[in-house]
Amino acid sequence: MLIAEAAGLLISNVSLDAASYRETTAGLLSSAVSTFVASLILARQDFRRQYGSMARGVIETLCTVIHIAVEKGALERFHADDLQSTKSIGVAKRVIEPLGPVL
Numbered sequence: 001m002l003i004a005e006a007a008g009l010l011i012s013n014v015s016l017d018a019a020s021y022r023e024t025t026a027g028l029l030s031s032a033v034s035t036f037v038a039s040l041i042l043a044r045q046d047f048r049r050q051y052g053s054m055a056r057g058v059i060e061t062l063c064t065v066i067h068i069a070v071e072k073g074a075l076e077r078f079h080a081d082d083l084q085s086t087k088s089i090g091v092a093k094r095v096i097e098p099l100g101p102v103l
Contacts, residue, residue, distance in 0.1 A: 021075055025065050032061040060085040063092035070095055 039054035067088035068074045077083040 021068070024075060024078065025068060028061050028065050028068075032058050032065075035061070060089065063088040066095055067091040 035054055036058050039051050039058065042054065043051040064078070064083065064085060067083065068078055071091060074083055
């Protein structure tokens with residue numbers, strides 16, 4: 001129920017043709033929620049390898065949102081398809097220190 005409410009809030013802020021901060025991050029977070037739910041379904045069906053791949057995608061998406069939020073110019077690079085997920089993970093590690101040992 002909580003995930004459905006969160007997804008509803010995120011989707012209400014998404015516009016396919018806009019490139020603003022709010023719409024971009026809402027779209028990314030909405031995608032992360034959908035991928036998270038799908039990964040849980042796979043995990044419950046004992047598809048461990050596929051679950052791990054999808055879980056990594058969720059983490060990379062969340063790190064990208066953090067990167068866009070804290071670094072000037074990251075949003076423009078994201079829309080220019082020039083923002084690397086590996087660099088986003090590095091930025092997220094610096095912002096949220098407990099992520100370091102996890103990633």
